[in-house]
Amino acid sequence: MPETNNVDYSTKIPNNVGLSDDQRVLKALEQWHPGYIDWWMSRGPEGFQTTQVYLRTAVSIDPKGWAKFDYVRMPEYRWGILLAPRQEDRRVNFGTHKGEQAWQEVPGEYRAMLRRLIVVQGDTEPASVEQQRHLGKTAPSLYDMRNLFQVNVEEGRHLWAMVYLLHKYFGKDGREEAEELLARQSGDADKPRMLGAFNEATPDWLSFFMFTYFTDRDGKMQLESLAQSGFDPLSRTCRFMLTEEAHHMFVGETGVGRTIERTCEAIKAAGIEDPTDIAAVRRLGVIDLPTLQKKANLHFALSLDLFGSEMSTNAANYYSSGLKGRFQETRIEDDHRLTSASYPVSKLVDGKVKLVDEPALTAINMRLRDDYVADCAKGVERWNKVIEKAGVNFRLKLPHVAFHRQIGEFASVKASPEGDVVSHTEWAQMKDQWLPSKADGDFIESLMQPCWERGKFAPWISAPKIGIDNKPGDFEYVKIHQA
Ligand code: BYC
Numbered sequence: 001m002p003e004t005n006n007v008d009y010s011t012k013i014p015n016n017v018g019l020s021d022d023q024r025v026l027k028a029l030e031q032w033h034p035g036y037i038d039w040w041m042s043r044g045p046e047g048f049q050t051t052q053v054y055l056r057t058a059v060s061i062d063p064k065g066w067a068k069f070d071y072v073r074m075p076e077y078r079w080g081i082l083l084a085p086r087q088e089d090r091r092v093n094f095g096t097h098k099g100e101q102a103w104q105e106v107p108g109e110y111r112a113m114l115r116r117l118i119v120v121q122g123d124t125e126p127a128s129v130e131q132q133r134h135l136g137k138t139a140p141s142l143y144d145m146r147n148l149f150q151v152n153v154e155e156g157r158h159l160w161a162m163v164y165l166l167h168k169y170f171g172k173d174g175r176e177e178a179e180e181l182l183a184r185q186s187g188d189a190d191k192p193r194m195l196g197a198f199n200e201a202t203p204d205w206l207s208f209f210m211f212t213y214f215t216d217r218d219g220k221m222q223l224e225s226l227a228q229s230g231f232d233p234l235s236r237t238c239r240f241m242l243t244e245e246a247h248h249m250f251v252g253e254t255g256v257g258r259t260i261e262r263t264c265e266a267i268k269a270a271g272i273e274d275p276t277d278i279a280a281v282r283r284l285g286v287i288d289l290p291t292l293q294k295k296a297n298l299h300f301a302l303s304l305d306l307f308g309s310e311m312s313t314n315a316a317n318y319y320s321s322g323l324k325g326r327f328q329e330t331r332i333e334d335d336h337r338l339t340s341a342s343y344p345v346s347k348l349v350d351g352k353v354k355l356v357d358e359p360a361l362t363a364i365n366m367r368l369r370d371d372y373v374a375d376c377a378k379g380v381e382r383w384n385k386v387i388e389k390a391g392v393n394f395r396l397k398l399p400h401v402a403f404h405r406q407i408g409e410f411a412s413v414k415a416s417p418e419g420d421v422v423s424h425t426e427w428a429q430m431k432d433q434w435l436p437s438k439a440d441g442d443f444i445e446s447l448m449q450p451c452w453e454r455g456k457f458a459p460w461i462s463a464p465k466i467g468i469d470n471k472p473g474d475f476e477y478v479k480i481h482q483a
Pocket of ligand 1: 117118120121124125128155194195196197215216217218219220222223305306307308309310311312313314315324365407
């Protein structure tokens with residue numbers, strides 16, 4: 001079956017890339033498949049592997065009809081290879097090859113760079129599943145549990161998407177890299193995942209929601225940039241991945257929003273005047289807003305690190321080569337080569353954070369990070385609307401980009417959430433006010449009691465406004481009591 005909008009289910013691996021006519025790649029993927037299933041069973045969701053979950057599966061790449069909802073046992077999920085439709089006469093849209101035909105094969109001179117980009121992207125996908133593997137057992141509702149598992153199977157599919165590219169276009173090296181993607185492990189001392197944030201723990205549901213809000217949004221920005229790639233198969237696969245990514249960010253935004261809503265409701269009902277009276281709010285069995293702020297601080301900072309250094313020759317090379325563009329590249333009005341343009345970059349000048357004009361080409365990471373920060377800020381404002389509507393006097397805000405950084409310009413200093421450089425002594429004194437402390441973690445953990453009754457929600461989180469696939473409130477998203 002040739003490339004099509006519909007998915008071919010006749011092979012073991014559903015796809016719209018004509019795998020049945022490509023025996024070499026089909027065989028390679030079939031050989032990789034058992035290792036993937038082993039990985040899923042041993043490092044994917046803990047428990048629930050024989051449970052029926054109401055999941056969405058991609059059945060087409062037509063934006064109107066790509067999803068089908070049904071009960072599925074997770075190991076039987078049809079992980080498929082789906083590329084967005086090929087655009088007639090697509091061109092390289094930026095860099096030194098601007099205007100040339102987009103590449104259908106890997107340009108030899110860029111092979112190593114392209115492989116690196118695909119491997120880094122691929123590595124994050126299984127990492128997040130590993131990070132979230134313990135959460136099922138403390139799910140605050142069947143609705144949330146279903147959303148967690150949906151995110152997990154789709155991250156699994158995104159791994160398949162990158163593994164397909166490796167097998168199809170990178171021969172023996174690609175096969176080896178695909179094996180390594182299953183060998184590295186989040187948080188492992190000897191073989192960790194490649195990027196920092198993907199080795200952090202996701203100990204509770206608030207962390208999961210913050211992760212899907214902040215870190216999946218880095219995923220969105222990176223996928224948007226890779227979707228601009230002159231290497232057409234990468235562009236097409238990222239374009240389809242973005243349709244799935246949108247739901248992950250929805251889970252994060254609404255998850256945090258529902259937590260805030262419940263907290264504010266409890267504060268009002270108890271007549272608490274001061275929302276920063278942490279002890280009083282916690283006695284109500286909800287997560288206080290200052291702790292939510294600290295969680296946001298942590299996840300925002302960790303996610304900023306995923307953009308690499310502000311000034312990066314790697315990023316400049318990716319751009320000039322036409323492999324990785326800017327966010328919404330084709331909508332930007334400039335020469336798309338950036339040979340003489342400049343861009344304002346946040347830097348430390350005499351101990352203060354200042355904007356300094358730098359060559360736009362080496363400041364590509366900074367620009368993407370700026371786009372990311374603006375995107376993050378919108379959701380924070382929507383959370384503030386929830387607080388405002390409840391009549392509670394508190395505002396959440398994004399910390400400064402210099403706060404708690406491990407990568408780039410600010411990794412060498414300690415800065416407050418306002419962006420003031422502080423001494424190590426001051427940092428040590430203030431750290432627990434700015435980032436979740438052990439005691440905050442213990443409190444949140446104490447609330448993480450499972451709530452698996454149909455239509456019920458744990459007391460620290462509100463019900464969603466609407467169900468998945470428009471299902472009613474008491475819908476049995478996970479058939480927990482029958483295998
Ligand atoms: N941790 O020039 P530099 C997602 C390394 S998330 C550890 O500053 P560059 C998802 C870097 O590799 C999106 N190491 O940065 C979300 C380099 O090492 P080498 C994932 C780091 O290369 C939720 C050195 O430092 N996709 O999809 O311009 C759930 C100097 O690097 C880190 C991508 O990231 C770090 N944070 O940019 C599931 C897209 N940062 O080469 C999924 C592909 C930097 O000297 N990746 N380093 O050994 C890229 O475009 C780039 O590799 C990066 C780094 C943006 C990550």
